[in-house]
Amino acid sequence: MTTAAVGQRGRTRIADRVATRIAVQSAAELPAVLRVEAGGLPWSPTSDAKVAGDVIAIRLAVTVAYPAPLRELSAQIRDYVAHRVAQLTGLSVSRVDVTINTEHPS
Numbered sequence: 001m002t003t004a005a006v007g008q009r010g011r012t013r014i015a016d017r018v019a020t021r022i023a024v025q026s027a028a029e030l031p032a033v034l035r036v037e038a039g040g041l042p043w044s045p046t047s048d049a050k051v052a053g054d055v056i057a058i059r060l061a062v063t064v065a066y067p068a069p070l071r072e073l074s075a076q077i078r079d080y081v082a083h084r085v086a087q088l089t090g091l092s093v094s095r096v097d098v099t100i101n102t103e104h105p106s
Contacts, residue, residue: 019050
C-alpha cells in the first residue's frame with residue numbers, strides 16, 4: 001500500500017451544522033448548564049457556529065441553574081467549549097459568544 005504525498009491528500013470540511021452540534025453538546029457537558037438552545041423560532045435566541053476555512057465562530061444560547069455567578073459561568077462556558085471544539089475538530093475557535101436566556105432554580 002502506498003501513501004499519497006501531503007499535497008495530494010483530500011481535505012476534510014466540517015459543515016456549520018456539524019460544528020454547531022459539537023458546540024451545543026460541549027456546552028451541555030457542563031453541570032451548571034441546564035439546556036442549550038440548538039434551534040427554534042427566528043426571533044428566539046439560538047445557538048450556531050460558522051466555519052470559515054480553519055476557524056470557527058460560535059454563538060450559544062444557554063439556560064443555567066439559579067443562583068449562578070453569571071460572569072464566571074460565562075467565562076467557564078467560553079473556555080470549555082472553545083477547548084473542546086478545537087480538540088474534536090482540529091480547527092481553531094476565534095470566539096464563543098454566550099447568551100444566558102434564563103435561570104432556573106437548581
